[in-house]
Amino acid sequence: MDARSYFLTLHQHSHGDIPGLGSWMLNLPTPEQMRVNLPGHNSIAWIIWHIARGEDWSVNTMLRGEEQLLTRDDWNRRLGLQRLDWGPGMTDDEMVELTEKIDLTALREYFDAVTADTRRFIASFDFDRLDDPLDVKSRLALAPEALGPGSEMVQRIVESQTTNRWFLNVMTLSDVYLHLGEVGHVFQMVAPDRPKV
Numbered sequence: 001m002d003a004r005s006y007f008l009t010l011h012q013h014s015h016g017d018i019p020g021l022g023s024w025m026l027n028l029p030t031p032e033q034m035r036v037n038l039p040g041h042n043s044i045a046w047i048i049w050h051i052a053r054g055e056d057w058s059v060n061t062m063l064r065g066e067e068q069l070l071t072r073d074d075w076n077r078r079l080g081l082q083r084l085d086w087g088p089g090m091t092d093d094e095m096v097e098l099t100e101k102i103d104l105t106a107l108r109e110y111f112d113a114v115t116a117d118t119r120r121f122i123a124s125f126d127f128d129r130l131d132d133p134l135d136v137k138s139r140l141a142l143a144p145e146a147l148g149p150g151s152e153m154v155q156r157i158v159e160s161q162t163t164n165r166w167f168l169n170v171m172t173l174s175d176v177y178l179h180l181g182e183v184g185h186v187f188q189m190v191a192p193d194r195p196k197v
Contacts, residue, residue, distance in 0.1 A: 003127040007173075008119065014176045015115045022176075025183045026111065028194065031104050036190045043099040044186055045107060046087070047179045049079075052111040053086035058171030059118050061143045062136070063125075063164055068143060069113055078106040084143070089150025118172055130165040 001009075009018075016022035025048065034045040042050070053070065060068045070076060070084070080103045087095070136159055140147075147155050161167065187194060 007122060010173050025180055029187055033190045034104060035099050037096050037099055038189055041186050042095055044183050045099050045102055046095050047183050048111055049107055050087045051176050051179050052114045054171050054175060055118060056114045057086050057146045058167045059121050062139045062167045065139055069117055075110050079103055084145040085148025086146060088154040089148050131163045134163050136161055
């Protein structure tokens with residue numbers, strides 16, 4: 001299996017196209033469960049939004065140097081939101097507000113649109129160029145609001161990356177798997193009798 005096929009297999013597993021964590025993250029929680037805000041935890045709706053927003057920003061702004069789907073295709077209006085960031089510095093109150101406002105049907109559609117867009121990018125991406133230099137500061141300048149207020153630590157981490165590898169590996173796979181575990185933890189608390197997956 002080559003690098004592209006391996007990446008796509010992991011992406012399909014994490015994003016719900018083949019049986020695995022992503023499929024139940026998107027399909028098993030009820031709308032009410034997705035909006036539950038437990039103290040000290042993110043809601044499931046927020047986590048799904050955060051995954052999609054981070055991937056949209058990473059692939060389109062940082063890797064392609066192009067406009068994000070969020071603004072290009074008017075997703076904020078569809079989602080019922082006004083935020084342009086992907087939430088790394090968001091406060092608890094802001095997370096609760098987003099959870100209450102977000103349109104869950106549009107959220108699933110946005111997640112699917114970002115997923116399909118990433119796969120189109122990967123279809124022509126040269127995996128031999130994972131470690132080619134990337135001008136991170138100039139890419140960040142294309143969407144300076146994407147990190148949002150309160151995200152200084154994350155910004156320092158992002159600015160320390162100098163190649164394609166981190167933005168592809170972390171923001172489309174590793175971060176997704178990390179947050180799937182978070183969804184599982186939250187879902188277990190809001191639905192302790194849920195079917196085992």
